[in-house]
Amino acid sequence: MKEYFEKKIQDLQSQSLRRVLKTISSDQGAEVTHDGKKYLNFSSNNYLGLANLALLRQSSIMAIQKYGTGTGASRLITGTMTLHEQLEKEVAQFKDTEAALIFNSGYQANVGIVSAVAEEGDFIFSDELNHASLIDGCRLSKAKTRVYRHVDMLHLEQLLQASLKENQMSTVGKNQKRLIVTDSVFSMEGDIAPLVDIMSLAEKYDAMVLVDEAHATGVLGLTGRGALEHQGVSSRHPRLIQMGTFGKALGSLGAYVCGPQSLIDWLINCARPFVYSTSLPPAVLAANSAALRFVASPETIGGDWRDLRRALDCNRQVLKEKLGVLSHQKNMTLLGGDSPIFALVLGDAERTMQVSQALFQKGIWAGGIRPPTVPKNTARIRLTLMATHTGEHLDRLMECLEEVL
Numbered sequence: 062m063k064e065y066f067e068k069k070i071q072d073l074q075s076q077s078l079r080r081v082l083k084t085i086s087s088d089q090g091a092e093v094t095h096d097g098k099k100y101l102n103f104s105s106n107n108y109l110g111l112a113n114l115a116l117l118r119q120s121s122i123m124a125i126q127k128y129g130t131g132t133g134a135s136r137l138i139t140g141t142m143t144l145h146e147q148l149e150k151e152v153a154q155f156k157d158t159e160a161a162l163i164f165n166s167g168y169q170a171n172v173g174i175v176s177a178v179a180e181e182g183d184f185i186f187s188d189e190l191n192h193a194s195l196i197d198g199c200r201l202s203k204a205k206t207r208v209y210r211h212v213d214m215l216h217l218e219q220l221l222q223a224s225l226k227e228n229q230m231s232t233v234g235k236n237q238k239r240l241i242v243t244d245s246v247f248s249m250e251g252d253i254a255p256l257v258d259i260m261s262l263a264e265k266y267d268a269m270v271l272v273d274e275a276h277a278t279g280v281l282g283l284t285g286r287g288a289l290e291h292q293g294v295s296s297r298h299p300r301l302i303q304m305g306t307f308g309k310a311l312g313s314l315g316a317y318v319c320g321p322q323s324l325i326d327w328l329i330n331c332a333r334p335f336v337y338s339t340s341l342p343p344a345v346l347a348a349n350s351a352a353l354r355f356v357a358s359p360e361t362i363g364g365d366w367r368d369l370r371r372a373l374d375c376n377r378q379v380l381k382e383k384l385g386v387l388s389h390q391k392n393m394t395l396l397g398g399d400s401p402i403f404a405l406v407l408g409d410a411e412r413t414m415q416v417s418q419a420l421f422q423k424g425i426w427a428g429g430i431r432p433p434t435v436p437k438n439t440a441r442i443r444l445t446l447m448a449t450h451t452g453e454h455l456d457r458l459m460e461c462l463e464e465v466l
């Protein structure tokens with residue numbers, strides 16, 4: 062076994078595809094410490110810096126003191142505590158939906174939702190650049206998955222049309238459902254799905270839509286509800302299933318799904334990651350509730366969400382302009398910038414890793430993203446912004462990028 066895996070790892074290494082862990086010994090700020098040295102962090106999804114907010118820390122500590130560290134069981138056994146119920150009510154209120162359900166992570170939520178909603182014989186329509194968790198959900202469900210080109214609404218419509226024909230010709234029941242699944246903000250590109258168009262296609266072709274707001278919750282939309290709010294799609298849209306996570310802008314861990322009560326009841330019964338996993342512990346639930354309160358009622362003691370959002374937006378505009386100029390000079394493709402995610406596409410995995418390593422030596426933490434996370438020949442440097450980056454941080458990033466590239 063030892064030699065077998067050594068050989069497998071060597072194969073990855075020779076294609077510049079080997080990944081290794083890098084440990085951080087500080088908190089998750091705009092500056093982090095690794096191996097005794099400081100780095101500017103341009104790879105975190107802790108966009109607003111909430112992971113370090115005193116309000117969240119304090120809420121977790123109090124919950125541990127009152128309720129302990131673990132729940133001891135899955136939700137349907139004895140693992141449902143008042144903190145779960147409370148957080149679910151708060152999510153439903155925040156998103157203005159009938160009901161909500163908490164999952165232990167976004168990965169588990171997507172795998173659970175897609176495989177519980179789409180059943181054998183149904184059709185799923187999935188953007189080719191969707192997050193791995195949505196892809197795995199499609200794989201686990203017994204539905205027929207049709208992959209459409211990235212944000213290509215013409216292609217999506219063609220596939221929807223073809224499914225209607227296939228349905229008419231089918232002999233095994235004519236009640237097949239259609240489910241469209243998409244990231245709202247794409248995690249490795251930073252662009253935003255055309256959600257208004259997707260919802261109208263869903264109307265036209267009688268489909269449900271699952272929108273993954275992992276990178277948008279707390280960051281996009283006038284009040285931080287996400288990309289649906291940003292694009293003016295009502296949370297109460299009758300075909301809409303929304304999910305999002307607590308691990309990115311909201312600073313802790315876990316995920317939510319929201320929609321009508323009947324959907325939530327179905328997921329409680331059939332979403333296997335929900336049914337068969339020990340539930341989130343008090344410390345995490347309390348931090349999540351505090352984060353939601355922080356976003357929903359900006360006058361909370363200990364900071365103002367609107368200030369953080371403004372700072373993040375400001376950083377985003379500055380970097381968008383600077384990276385625009387740089388990518389033009391260097392003849393490279395720049396992606397993203399409508400969200401706090403940017404990507405400089407280099408193409409070649411080896412070169413991308415060399416650039417990432419050279420930046421690292423200069424104290425800039427900017428991840429090289431390679432296949433299979435992104436399609437072949439589209440390896441890239443992914444940069445994410447935080448509200449807590451300063452002007453000097455951005456200047457230093459640009460200096461280093463120019464030197465290295």
Ligand SMILES: *Cc1c(COP(=O)(O)O)cnc(C)c1O
Pocket residue numbers: 165166167168169171192194244246248273275276306307308315316
């Ligand atoms: C990060 C992410 C997830 C997974 O969420 P976790 O809580 O980290 O498991 C799901 N979907 C998208 C689009 C993501 O970016």
